[in-house]
Structure formats: structure tokens, C-alpha cells
Amino acid sequence: MARQLGNQLLGFREAAGLNQTQAAEVLSAQAAKVAKMERGWVPFRDPDVIALCQLYGVDAPGTLESLLRLAKLDRERRKAKGWWVTSLTPGSLREYIAMEDVALRLRTWQLALIPGLFQTPEYMRALAVAAVSPDRIEEIERLVDVRSRRQQRLHGDNPLRVHAVIWEAALRQMIGGPRAMRQQLRHLCELMEAPNIDVQVLPFRAGVHSCGGGPFNILSFAEEGAVDVVHMDGLRSTNWVEGAEESAAYTELFTRTCATSLSPYDSLRFGESIAKGMNE
Template sequence: MSTVLARQLGGQLLAFREAAGLNQAQAADALSAQAAKVAKMERGWVPFRDPDVVALCRLYEVEDPQVVQGLLRLAKLDRERRRAKGWWVSSLTAGNLREYIAMEDVAIKVRTWQLALIPGLFQTPEYMRALAVAAVSPDEIDEVERIVDVRVRRQHRLGGSSPLRVHAVIWEAALRQMIGGPQVMRQQLEHLRELAERPTIDVQVLPFRAGVHSCGGGSFNILTFAEEGATDVVHMDGLRTTNWVEGVEESASYTELFARTCAMSLSPYDSMRFLESVAKGMNE
């Protein structure tokens, strides 16, 4: 199975191989393997053994110890993610969601930009249920509670001894869209304000009055990992699907985009006051 982290590592090794002017067969000789193994490694289809990473680095004349160690850390993180036997394995049927939640489980920080919805990690069950009911077909109504249960369990990462750090920037439209009715939205906004008081959570609001902004193309999340060799990964999160954006340059472009949007948004303190004002304006 291809994974995001393995594709990162495979892509870096592919770049080193091409820079060295070698083909897959020559790389395979260094591993006493077939060229098909190198092809699978470069596409992220298989976990990486440390001796293979070291052998390829030696062949490609990658001599910087920090670069080699970064690749080894990335390989280790991918192996740990593949071995993970978390609750999501049995709770979900969609492989893309299993991959995202496993990644979220080993991340140390998430930066999220949301255009139309409250971030999933911050949603109340009532808000989730209203979204799920609108998203599923009548013959899938039994799926609603399963979807809610999955998202509630994801929120456990916000607590515990090593809580996930979250920096959320939310467009004003997401705060005013009447999902589930006034009472559900008022409770949702009050819950969001309470979460924003935690030291591990930052919430900023991008108000309408800020004008044209750079993030109109869609919502996204940036996941950061502890390992220095693990490049940030970006994903677009739907109700039950996930699309990945990979690569160092692509990740850096989203990081820059997020930073520009933060600069246009209200400060965390002013955002809390803004949330209070919107919540008070919710009428039955």
C-alpha cells in the first residue's frame, strides 16, 4: 500500500538517483534485488528497510549525515504508521480516511484553513450530525452515527499528555452558516471559543471586512511531524474523503499561503471576542 510518508521518501531517493545518473536496475544491484523493488520504493508502495536506505545513499553519493539521518527518520516514521493498530482500523471502511487519521495520530501540529465549516476537530456532535444527515442519501442514514463517532474519537488528540497543537484560521462565513439551526450554531460557537482558551489551540477569524484573500481556492490542513526528515504534508478534508498534496515545494507554498491568511485575520484575542459577538446574535 502506498503511503504519504513513503511517497515522500521514495521521491527524495528518486531525485538522488536521477542526479547520480543511474537507472533503477543499477540501484537494484546495490540492494541485490530486482528493479521492480526500486520502482515500488520510489512510488512509496513498500516500507523502507534502514540498510536499503543507507545502501542507496552510498550509491547515490549522498554523504551529508544529516540528510541520511533525515531519510532514516522518515523511514522509521512510515514503518510506525503502517504498524499502527489504532481504533480507526476497525471503525472506518474508507482507506483514505484511515490513512489521514493515522497521520493525524502521529502529527504534533495541524494548521487548518476553513472556508465554510468549523474544523472537524472542533465540531460538536450536534453540528457533526447536521452535516452528516445532509451529506448521506436516505438509504445510508444508518451511517450518520458512525460518521459522528469517528469524528468525536478523532478529537481525543486534543487532550491527553501530548495534545495535538492546532492553529485554525476560519472565514467568517463558516461562523454564520446556519448548520443545524440557531441553537446548534450557538452551542458550536461557544464550544469553539472555549477550545480557543487552551494553550495548545489558536483560533483566528478572517472577517468579511478583510476583503479579498489568497485562500479562496478551498479549505486545507497542514500536518507537521516531530521528525526533522518528515516534510509537512497537506490534505483537503471532506466529510468522508481526503486528497493529499505532497512534495517539499508544494508544502512550502501552502505554508506561505497559510501565513499570509493569518496576517490578514483577527488576532486570537480579537477572534474570541468576535466569536462571542456572533454567538450572541444567533436567534431562535
């Protein structure tokens, strides 16, 4: 929410032709405060949001109310103390999990890996060993524990709704060996029976597809005025897309890929057949 609100204020400032120093004057503050607000690094005070909107000439009906609503939601979420606060050091992963915990829906596209929310402990450990030195057992188990706890969002009274599109390569890549991979695929097939989970497989035979640029997650929220947030986690960096037009572009990309993928029913049968064909 903070990053999204900051982006909107940044856009309004640039449209008004003002720099951060000029914006800071109306807040009786330094330019650094405006910079931190626009990056979503600090909580938003209602008087500051109102003052900036007046300066920027933002007077569209409902716009200020929407911004103040986002500011309130952001303050409430900063006060929340989820398990990830003590389990993870500050960073992109902790920020992502905090957003995933309050999201209503997740749409995810995966090229080479089973989505984290669907991974078995054995599959997780195989991935962790590849990323962490094998002698750092505690670090490996910590990574497995964090991912396992994230999976709690798939259950309960208000479970996260997940729509995953997975390239066939992720089902065939032998991570952890045949036994672990067969177990992973069977677990995936069991999850596909859940009412809040839809999985589609994009088979090799579909040919060139729209989402060749890399995996991404689209998080959707229940709050009025909340724009979808797109998260892309790379080897050395994490990218967030929170503008309305940009997130809409990823939604369209996801929708096009769904259209060329197998149906959920056919994907389930496809996953079962791959699991059966795996030998020790």
C-alpha cells in the same frame, strides 16, 4: 513518513538520471518494488535505502542518517495499532488520522466549515446527512463517532497544538439550523480558551485573501528531519504535499492569511457576537 521518504528517494533517482528498472537492479528486485517504495506503499528496509543512496550518489553529510531515521519511524508507525485501524477501511482518511495522531502541531485553513476537531455531534450529523442517504443511520453515526474520537487529540498530557484560521462564512453558514449552529459556535468559543488552541477568523471585510484555493491542513512532527505534510481533501480526491519547498509555500500562505485575520481575542469576541445574533 513513508510518502515523504519515497519522495526524497524519487528525487535522488531522477537527479541521478536513472529509471526504476536500473534502481531495482541494485536491490535484486523488480522495478515494481522501487515504484512502491517511491509511493510510500511498503516499509523501507535499511539495506535497501543504503544501496539506493550509494547508487544515486547521495553523500551529503547527515542525509543518509536522516533517511534511515525516517525509515525507522515509518516501520514503528506501521506496527502501531490505533483505533482507526478497526474503525475505518484503508484509505486517505485512515492515513490522515494516523498522521494526525502522531503530529505535534496542526495548522488548518477552512473556508466554509468549522474544523472537524472543533465540531459538535449535532453539527457533524448535519454534515453527514448531506453526504450520506438519510436512511443510512448506521453510516451517519459511524462518521460522527470517527470524528468525535479524533477530538481526543485535543486533550490529555500531550495535546495536539492547533492553529486554525476560519473564514467568516464558516461561522455564518446555517448548518443544522439556528439552535445547532449557535451551540456549535459556543463550543468553538469554549475551545478558544484552551492553551493549545488558537483560532483566528478572517472577516468578510478583509476583502480578497491569499487562501482562496481551498481548505488545507499542515501537519508538523516532532522528529528531527520530518518535513511538514500538507493535506487537502476534495470532493473526489485527496492530495498530499510532502516536499520541503511545497510545504514551505503553504506555510507562507497560512502565515499571510493569519496576518490579515482577527487576533485570537477579537476572533473570540466576534464568534460570541454571531452566536448571540442567531435566532431560532
